[in-house]
Amino acid sequence: MRIFDRFVGRLLISAARLLTGAYANWLGCKPEPRQRLYFANHASHLDFLLLWGMLPPALRHKTRPVAGADYWNASALRRYVIHRVFRGVLVTRGGGAAGSDLLAPLREALAAGDSLIFFPEGTRSPDGEIQAFKSGLYHLAHDYPQVEFVPVLMENLSRVMGKGEFLPVPLICVLSFGTPLALAPDEAKPAFLTRARQALIDLLPAR
Amino acid sequence: MTLSADLPLQLSARVPEAAREATLWLFLGVGAVLVFASLVGALLRWRLGPQNSVVANLNARIKAWWVMVAVIGLAMLGGHTGVVLLFGLVSFLALREFITLTHTRRGDHLALLACFFLFLPLQYLFVWQNWYGMFSIFVPVYAFLLMPFLACLGHDTTNFLARATQTQWGLMICVYAISHVPALLALQIPGFAERNLLLVIFLILVVQSSDVLQYVWGKLLGRRKIAPNVSPSKTLEGFLGGVASATALGAAMWWITPFTPLQAAGMALAITLMGFAGGLVMSAIKRDRGVKDWGHLIEGHGGMLDRLDSVCFSAPIFFHLVRYFFTP
Missing domain, CATH: 1.20.1480 (hypothetical protein mp506/mpn330, domain 1)
Structure with a gap:
C-alpha cells in the first residue's frame, strides 16, 4: 500500500506542477537532509502540496505538512490523503480545551526527527498579504534549537486559488527558500516573530 | 531517392503523402545542423572550459533545440x-x-x-x-x-x-x-493540396533561424546597439545579418512552398521583420515588468514566450499574406 500512497502523492504533485509550472529557488540554503521546519506564507489549499512537491523525494518522505484537523478530518478522502499520502501532522485550530498544548503533535514529530512544513499565519490570508505570525513558531524555535527554520516565500498562490475560490487559474508560482533562521539568545517572542515574517517579505523580488 | 518508403507506413500515416518526403528531408537537414551545432558547442567547451557562461548557455540552447525539434516532429506525426x-x-x-x-x-x-x-x-x-x-x-x-x-x-x-x-x-x-x-x-491553395504542413515548417524554420542567425551575427560582429533601452542584446549588425541570411534561407526553401524563389524571399523577409518587431515588443513588456525572461521552461532560452515572441508577430501576417495572394 505504501507504493500506492506514494504514487498518489506523485500524481497530485504532477497535477499541481502542471497547473502552476512551479519551480524552486534555493537562495539561502540547499535541499539537504537536515531536520528542518519550512515556514511559508499561506494563501491557498495548494500551498503545502507545492512546497512538499518541490523537495527531492528523499527529503519529501521525511517532511510532514502541518494542517488543520477541522478541514482534513471532514471526509474519508481527505483523511486518506492527509494521513497516508502526506503523512500530515494535524492540529486543532481555534484553541482547544483550556491548558491543552496545541503544538503537542508537532513536538512529537520533531522529537521523532521528522521535518515539518508549517504556516505560521495560522490560516490562509484573505488577500495574499502576509499576516502577523502566531506564536507557535516562536515556541518551536525555542524548544528545538537543533532544527533549522527555513523561510519559504510562495509567490502568486493567492492569484492561483485565493481564499474562497474553487477552481485554480494556471499561473507560474515561484518558491523561494531563504537562509535558515535561529532564535537568538534572549530574543523576545514579538521580536522573533517580526524577524521571521520579515525574512519572508525579504524574499519577495523587487518589482 | 525516396526516403519515406523506408519509414514504417503506420508511423507516418497521418502525414499527408504529398508532404511526407519533403518533411523527412527537412527534419534530416535540421538534424544535420543540430549535429554540427552540438559539435561546435562541444569544441568551444573543450577550448574555453566548462566555466565559460556564454558557452554553457549556448550548449544549453542547442540541447533544448534537440528537444524542441523532437517535440515538433512527434506532433507532426500526429498530422x-x-x-x-x-x-x-x-x-x-x-x-x-x-x-x-x-x-x-x-x-x-x-x-x-x-x-x-x-x-x-x-x-x-x-x-x-x-x-x-x-x-x-x-x-x-x-x-x-x-x-x-x-x-x-x-x-x-x-x-x-x-x-x-x-x-x-x-x-x-x-x-x-x-x-x-x-x-x-x-488554407486551400490551388496546386498545393495536402502539403500545407510544409508551410508550417517554412514559417517555423524561417522565424527561428532568423532568431538564431541574429544571435550568431550579433555575437560575432555586433557593435552598435539597435535599441539599448528595450533589448540591450540586439545589435544593428545582428539584425541586418540575421534578416539577410534568414531571407536567403527562406528563398532557398521555395521548393517546399507554393511560392517562386523571389516570392519565398519576400515572404521570408516579411516573417523576419515581423519576428524582429515581436522580439522588441515582448522585450519591452519584460523590461517594464522588471524581468529578464518570461519563465524558465526551456533551459538556456528562458520561457516559452522567449522562444515564441517572434512567432507571435509573424504568424498572423504570414497567414494573411498567403491567404490574400495565394488562395482564390
Missing part, C-alpha cells in the same frame, strides 16, 4: 490534429507566462478561468475545424467583449481598464496570434 494540439499546449504555456506578469486582481478570477479553459480551447477547436469565419474573429470579437464583463462580476473597479487590457493583450498574443500557425493547415 493536422497533432499540430493543432501542440500549438494549443504552447498557447496554454505562453498565456500562463504572460498572465503571471500582469497585474490582475482577485476580481479577475472568473475572467482568467475563462481565458484558459474556455476561450483558448474554443479558439483551437475552431482552428481544428478549419472554420476560418470563426477563428479569425473569435478572440477579437467574442472573447474581447465577454471577458471584461466577466471581470465586472468580480465587483472590483481598481485599475479596471489596465487589468482588462492586459488580459486581452495576453489572449491576443498568446492564443490568437499563435493559433495562426496551425491555421496555415486550413
